[in-house]
Amino acid sequence: MNIHDPAAELRANVAVPFDRAQAMPTSVYTSPEFAALEQEHIFATSWLCAGRVDALKAPGDYLTMEIAGEPVLVLRDREGQLRAMSNVCRHRMSVLLEGRGNARVITCPYHAWTYSLDGSLRGAPAMELNQSFCKEQNGLPPIRCVDWNGWIMVTLNPDLPDPAEQLAEVDDLVGYLDMSHYVEVFREEHRWNTNWKILAENFMESYHLPMCHGGTIGGAVDLKKMTCPEGREHFNYHHILKDDSIALSIAHKDNTDLQGEDRLRTWLMAIYPSLLITLTPGYFWYLCLTPDGPGHVKILYGGGLHPDFAADPDREAHFATLKGLLDHVNDEDRGCTERVWRGMQGRLARPGALSHLERPNYEFARWISQRMPG
Known part of the structure; x- marks a missing residue:
């Protein structure tokens, strides 16, 4: 293997089974040549x-x-x-x-x-x-x-097959929430000093929540109760059950269509390569990522409400509280992902073993590797 070939390094990295998996090699994030391959073989060919x-x-x-x-x-x-x-x-x-x-x-x-x-x-x-x-x-x-x-x-x-065909399994999982009827409330553009894959991987796993989000949502997370299902060909996902501490996290009180745990379930879906969606019975938020060289990522950050809450007379107060929390969580993620990017510049930086809670990262690495030439 040519150690100066990031694509070859990545192929070797994902050739092992998940229970022996390591994080992606630093060259996959830092190499301008690999960034150019991503543009040609991933972004120019994907939805x-x-x-x-x-x-x-x-x-x-x-x-x-x-x-x-x-x-x-x-x-x-x-x-x-x-x-x-x-x-x-x-x-x-x-x-x-x-x-x-x-x-x-x-x-x-x-x-x-x-x-x-x-x-x-x-x-x-x-x-x-x-x-x-x-x-x-x-x-x-x-x-x-x-x-x-x-x-x-x-x-x-x-x-490329239409998304309705390529992502049919997304509908199998979350079709009961009908994303098409959610109402966007805000849309912002940001630029962070990190690689796009670092931010994508950060979204895909909740292993970082207790520490990275200690000032917001991390205290409610129990790592021992977390599971990460095996992902699908074009996306990965996991889900958690929430309580009513945030009014919009659960189904509206007047909603009689959702029953049982479906009223409490939050989905986190990473649509490859770069659409990241958090979907709840009350609200959604998302990130769309555009690489800007190896060390920067342009981010479209938006969100909104389930139709039940969009029609609620108290929607503005509810969403103001939620938006404040989302912005704080986003700031915490920025700090964590930019620190990872800075750490990767070190001569001694080496990828470590992945937790069982980071299965989506391994699957994402395999998806990228499959699209690289050679």
């Missing part, structure tokens, strides 16, 4: 989440994202259809729109070429003397985009 569908309510509402360096525009067209397309002008290749907003037409900020919300070219000033120019051939290339249970899912891969 990625751009947030919630209800972030784009009205015709002309749009948001932007990047997939493996490709600028992407997602919008609601005039007929109410969800669309994604290239966010690069067909003239001199300027990025067209940035951030979020609403637009009646898409106008290039460089030379004012304009596009309709379906991506077709509407106008191109002063092009009438160029005999090679054809307006009909200069629309914005479409990109695959679907609504999966209320999530905007986008991919550059023309051959």
